[in-house]
Amino acid sequence: MGETQKALVYRKPGDYGLDDVPVPKIVESGDCIGKVTLSTICGSDIHIVHGGMADVRYPIVVGHEFCAEIVETGPEVKRLKVGDKVVTSCVAFCGECWYCKQGLYAHCTTPRYGCFGVYGQEGCQTTYVLMPGADNYAYNIPDGLTEQDVLFTGDILSTGYFGAENADIKINDVVAVVGAGPVGMCCMATTKLWGPSQVIAVDTVQSRLDVCVKEGIADIGLNPLEVNVPEVIREMTGGRGADKTIECVGAKPTFDLALEIVRGGGNMSTIGVFEKPVDLPLDKIWAKNIKLGWGFVPMNKMPELINLIAKGKLNTNFLCTHKAPLNDIMRGYDIFGNKKENCLKWLVTPWEK
Numbered sequence: 001m002g003e004t005q006k007a008l009v010y011r012k013p014g015d016y017g018l019d020d021v022p023v024p025k026i027v028e029s030g031d032c033i034g035k036v037t038l039s040t041i042c043g044s045d046i047h048i049v050h051g052g053m054a055d056v057r058y059p060i061v062v063g064h065e066f067c068a069e070i071v072e073t074g075p076e077v078k079r080l081k082v083g084d085k086v087v088t089s090c091v092a093f094c095g096e097c098w099y100c101k102q103g104l105y106a107h108c109t110t111p112r113y114g115c116f117g118v119y120g121q122e123g124c125q126t127t128y129v130l131m132p133g134a135d136n137y138a139y140n141i142p143d144g145l146t147e148q149d150v151l152f153t154g155d156i157l158s159t160g161y162f163g164a165e166n167a168d169i170k171i172n173d174v175v176a177v178v179g180a181g182p183v184g185m186c187c188m189a190t191t192k193l194w195g196p197s198q199v200i201a202v203d204t205v206q207s208r209l210d211v212c213v214k215e216g217i218a219d220i221g222l223n224p225l226e227v228n229v230p231e232v233i234r235e236m237t238g239g240r241g242a243d244k245t246i247e248c249v250g251a252k253p254t255f256d257l258a259l260e261i262v263r264g265g266g267n268m269s270t271i272g273v274f275e276k277p278v279d280l281p282l283d284k285i286w287a288k289n290i291k292l293g294w295g296f297v298p299m300n301k302m303p304e305l306i307n308l309i310a311k312g313k314l315n316t317n318f319l320c321t322h323k324a325p326l327n328d329i330m331r332g333y334d335i336f337g338n339k340k341e342n343c344l345k346w347l348v349t350p351w352e353k
């Protein structure tokens with residue numbers, strides 16, 4: 001019997017909890033062991049533990065957004081050293097296959113790699129994590145920044161940025177972001193980098209819209225329960241609609257709304273995680289001449305995002321509404337998963353009692 005550690009385990013669809021699992025050991029010469037210094041629950045973890053995401057292997061330790069201290073390195077690790085404090089990509093990748101050479105890291109085809117806690121290695125909602133080929137995707141946290149400052153670059157901030165990038169925003173565009181959850185908020189924060197004239201946040205949770213406006217990531221919040229969103233946006237834009245819309249939920253009603261509010265010839269991008277197939281109104285998409293961009297993040301913009309944070313141009317600390325030790329993580333799944341207590345992100349600190 002080797003040593004064990006506590007971890008949040010997805011046992012089977014709908015069944016998850018804190019279990020004892022083996023402490024990982026280095027397997028190949030390019031591997032590192034990371035001691036988790038800060039992690040978090042992602043919206044996709046909620047989909048995973050409820051069995052809503054296809055192809056997730058189980059049992060598996062859940063979690064893919066984390067910072068770590070490197071505590072052991074294999075003999076062929078070149079860049080990282082023991083003691084390094086890093087933030088890691090949610091996707092571990094080899095850096096050598098055809099997809100990795102194109103920078104499409106999330107499509108890495110080398111079998112050991114993939115998203116932590118989903119279909120790759122065991123995840124981070126624990127204390128020690130095996131990080132294969134960590135030289136490729138674990139970035140040193142710059143001096144003067146904390147784990148919390150950079151934590152989201154490994155997943156939701158990269159995802160939000162990807163959504164904005166795919167919308168191809170031009171200076172002075174009016175951009176509507178449908179869905180003001182943590183990913184939507186990251187998308188709004190990065191949308192601002194392109195210099196739009198207005199960012200419109202759309203969500204049915206008023207408290208989240210209020211956060212967007214208060215934090216300056218949106219100029220206005222529109223609640224479909226209160227106003228006719230397409231009508232208000234048309235009034236704001238000379239009858240046309242938003243130049244670009246970004247859908248950050250992954251459901252039919254939000255997809256349709258984002259399509260309804262984009263102007264003719266505009267762009268629509270979607271980064272929401274769809275749990276099931278959705279009928280696409282291709283007739284409307286054709287008739288409006290909409291360019292679509294979508295998919296999950298290739299994870300190739302972390303260095304740029306870390307740099308923007310270091311320069312003070314991007315700040316996501318307002319998302320950190322809750323923070324508790326690993327032992328309390330089931331409470332985190334309830335509070336974050338069910339959007340209680342105005343929770344935006346639940347941070348996990350493994351080393352506090």
Ligand SMILES: [Zn+2]
Pocket residue numbers: 042043044045064090155156
């Ligand atoms: Zn995620």
Ligand SMILES: [Zn+2]
Pocket residue numbers: 093094095096097098099100107108109110
């Ligand atoms: Zn690869």
